[in-house]
Structure formats: C-alpha cells, structure tokens
Amino acid sequence: MSFLGIHFNDLLVLAGYFSLILYLGVFLGAKKTKNLGDFFVAGGQWGPLVSFVFVFASAIAGNEAVVVSGQSYTSGLSGVWYWWSFLFATPVYYLFSIYYRRARVYNLAEFLEMRYSRGVAALYAIIATVVCVLFIGMFVLAIAKILAGFTELPLSVCVWSISGVVAAYVFSGGMMSALLTDLLQGVMCLLILGFVMLPFVWNASGGYETLRALPASTWDFTGEGMTMSTVIALNVSALAGGIAAPWIYNWIAVSKDERTATQCAWGHLWKRIVTLLFAIYGILFATLVPEMSDPELAWGIVMKQVLPIGVGVVGMMIASFFAAAMSSADTYATTSSALSIDYLYRKVVSPGKTPEHYLMAARCWAVASIFVAAMSTFWFDNIKDYVKLCMALLSFLGIPIYFGVVWRRANTTGMWLSLILGIASHQIIYRLMTGNGRYFADADAAFATSVFVPTILSLAGMYFGCLLGATQPKQQLDRFYATMNTPIGDEQRLVDAGIRLPAFVDAGLADDLHERIDETELNRITEVCSQDKWFGADSNIELSRSSFPGWYRRGFVMVAASCVGLVVGTWLLTRILFVWNT
Secondary structure, three states, X not given: OEEOOEEHHHHHHHHHHHHHHHHHHHHHHHHHXXXXXXXXXXXXXXXXXXXXXXXXXXXXXXXXXXXXXXXXXXXXHHHHHHHHOOHXXXXXXXXXXXXXXXXXXXXXXXXXXXXXXXXXXXXXXXXXXXXXXXXXXXXXXXXXXXXXXXXXXXXXXXXXXXXXXXXXXXXHHHHHHHHHXXXXXXXXXXXXXXXXXXXXXXXXXXXXXXXXXXXXXXXXXXXXXXOHHHHHHHHHHHHHHHHHOHHHHHHHHOEOOHHHHOHHHHHHHHHHHHHHHHHHHHHHHHHHOOOOOOHHHHHHHXXXXXXXXXXOHHHHHHHHHHHHHHHHHHHHHHHHHHHHHHHHHHHHHOOOOOHHHHHHHHHHHHHHHHHHHHHHOOOOOOHHHHHHHHXXXXXXXXXXXXXXXXXXXXXXXXXXHHHHHHXXXXXXXXXXXXXXXXXXXXXXXXHHHXXXXXXHHHHHHHHHHHHHOOOOOHHHHHHHHHHHOOOOOOOHHHHHOOOOOHHHHHXXXXXXXXXXXXXXXXXXXXXXXXXXXXXXXXXXXXXXXXXXXXXXXXXXXXXXXXXXXXXXXXXHHHHHHHHOOO
C-alpha cells in the first residue's frame, strides 16, 4: 500500500519525524523564546556539544548532497569543490569566533555599524538579506528535487510543502526553535544522510571493482564543468567573503563563550568530510543511472531503485533530507530576520517601538523570507546557478570585515568604496558582458571573472579609501576595540564605561541601550588594551596577545592542518585505491 509513490510504513516514519519536529520547533521553541536574544541567537548560552551539533546541522543543508553529487555525476571527484571551496575558510571561522562572540550584538550588520557607520551597515544588511533568501531557495529546491525524483509530486508542490513546514516552527521560535530541532536533525544528517544509503548504492553499483574500473580522470580535482579557474574562483570567494556570510555570525553567537564558539569551525570541518561522501555518491549514481539530463534528480531516482520498500528505510532517507534542508533554512531565515528587522527596521526605519513589536515583526519576516525564497525557485533551474550567484556576491563582502578588525585606520570611506566597486563590477560583468554575442556566453563562463575582478577592485577600494578618507571618531574606535578585547564574563568593565549592547539588556546588566560613555573609564580600558598589542601600543594593527591564548593558537593550527590533511589525504587515498592499483 502506497501514497504518492511512498509506502505506508515509510509514511509512518515521516509522520513520526514531522510530529517530533513540530513539537520541538513550534511548542518547545515558542515556550523558550522570551526576547530578541532568544529569537536571534537562541539565548547565546549553549555549550560545546550543542554548538557543534547545531552548526553541523545548520551547515548541512541537503543542497550540498544534490549539487556535489550532481557535479560529480558529470565530472567525477572534482564536483566536491562546490562545497569544499569553504574548506580553507574554515580556519578563518575559527579565528573570527572570538571577535564575533565578543561583539554581543545579534547580527553582523550591527557589528559593522559598531566599526564603521549605519549607512554602509544598512547596505550590507540589504545585500546579505538577499544572499540569505537565495540560500534558502537553494535548500528548498534541493529537497524538492529529491522528493520529485522519488514521488509522484510535481516539483512546485514539493517546494511549497517544505516551505510551509519550515515557516511554521521558524515563526514560533526563530533561532531557538532552529537550535532545538537541529539537535535531532544534526544526528539524522550525519548518520542517515551520510551513511545509511551508502551500502545499498555500493552493492547495487558493484562497489570497489566498479570504481576501480572508472577512468583515472574520475579522481582528478578538476574535470568537466569544474576547471582550475572555477576551483580557484570558488576558493577565493570563500576565503574573501565567507566570513561575511551573516549566518556564520549567528552560529557563533549561540555559544556561551569564546572557546565554545570555535565549534563553528569544527562543525564545518565535519561537514567537509560528509561532503566528500556526497561526491562518491554522485560517481556511483553515474554508474547506476547513466545519461541523466538533470543529474541533480539522481538522489530520488536512485533511492527508488536501490532502497528496500516498506521497511522504513525510504522514510528515514526522505526524513533526513527534510532534516538537512530544514535545519539550514530555519537558521538562514532567522538570520535574514535579524538583518532585516533587528537592524534595518529597528535601527533605521522604525526605532523606538517595544521589544514585543520587534519580536512579532521578526517572526513575520522570517516566514516571509522562506516564501520569497520559494518563489525564487521559479527563476533557477538548478542548484549550481544558486551557488555561483551567491558565491560571486559574497566574494567582496568580507574585505571590510578583515580590515575593520585588524587595522585601526580602516574607515567608512574605504568600506563605501569597497562595496560600490564590488557591486558595480559584478553587475557590469553579469548585465553588460554576459549573454549571446557578448564577451561571456553565459553565467558559467563569466563566473571566475565575476569573482576575481570584484574582489580585486573591492580590496583596492578598501585600501585606498582608508588612506584618503577621514579616520573614524576616536571614541567609536575605542568602544569597538574595547568590546573586542573584553572576554566573555568580564562585561562589567564595559558596563562601567557606559557601553550598552543588546546582550547586556537581555542578561540584565543594563536596563536599556541608551549609552552614557564614561570617557575616563573607556580611556583606561583602551590604555590597558594598547599595552597588550603585538606590534606596540602606538601601532594601528589591533591584534592583542590576550585575544590569542594558548588553547586558541593550538586549536587554529589543528583546524588548519586538518583542512590541508583532508585534501592531501583524499588525493593520496584515491590514487592508491583507484588509480595506481589498477
């Protein structure tokens, strides 16, 4: 007995999954969400295990499985670069975990306002909101393609069904609901999505002997549709712009302290390992169902062929894909809401309303962003289009963040010039130079240029703008760097200096956000921090010794070495198993 191509027993598994998710997300999430801090950063008091699982679940979105396996179906192992591109940005996430956690605000736009100005922060918030919505659309389209490949449902029905479920619990509790549901969904993604289907596909395809018989080029790190210039462009975009991804900030902010915040890096590292499995899946799919017109549909089609029907395995696989997509869509929707409501609406458009008003507005926008993302799937045929557009947009957004944290001379003029040059060059390349009869035949051909040129121009604009423009006010700089150099748990010294941040209000350390800066106390903190600078008290390089304790330096080396080791180990192991041993 089946319905829409899914056996009754598998439907029971799905029903159990959705019931539990709705309980955790709608009922428990709403119960625990009392203020804006709960909605945007889940209270910001979670330990290392919860933080790790939350980041892993939020980072694994199902779209990686679809786009990586789809590209690997065509080009072999090189398809892994669609999400391994962020591999070398992972150590950067580790480095910035201290700064983002210490900022004590609820979105990256407000972080940028602390350092630069409201105008450029608002521009960033608009761009980043668009990127968030595009990513949500990517997640929804990915799981919809899997469902459409397996069931009798049209793609559009799958898209709107998924969107409705995510919207229900995001409205209830925002990031709190996301975190609570992701504790379950993270385990599902790791165990079921990563490993349960592998034995079935492995046996059906012929396993090791089949892989060993494939051409040696299958195991190269470049291939059809994944040229060296594309690989380099993906990695440059991730390194330059990955830290500007607004969800990274919010994933770090849920942690209770700096050490816990570094789990953002470790969660992403495990994601890269699972991503490698997705590439192997894609290679195996090509042996089972060759000549597919749309390889991104392969998961659903192959599941139909190889998984046992009626014993619940299919239900677990479909549920795990739902878990992957929803565990990311919910956090990105909440991040979008933080940018749009907690920053643009609360600080720029309509300040002075009650916290309850902003909380309701945040709930509504989180839902709206999911449905806008669902609408975007009408304009994108495949996940690769989403990935390349988002990566091109991110490539120049991170440069002002690097400059702002490290260089005291960085200023608003530099950030304006950086963003304007990045946006303008990106639009010129795509709007005026791409299309039939133009310099680039299509968006794929323009991709590498759309990353390299905006990134270089943005970097140059930032540097020369900082030299030509006026420096930021001394009090603003002192306030920013005093906050960055104050460890979690030592907030009282900031409160004594008159600094007011959203986390202080929610923690009961301050009654409101109205600041009365005590110049004497702020100058004292600045003087103490300046004596701790690596390059001397008068240096414009704002790197202090106390911000990089021993455990932090050792952890960074371990993360960086693990990333390099994963690439080198993969290359060497595939050569030993499938190329040299033939």
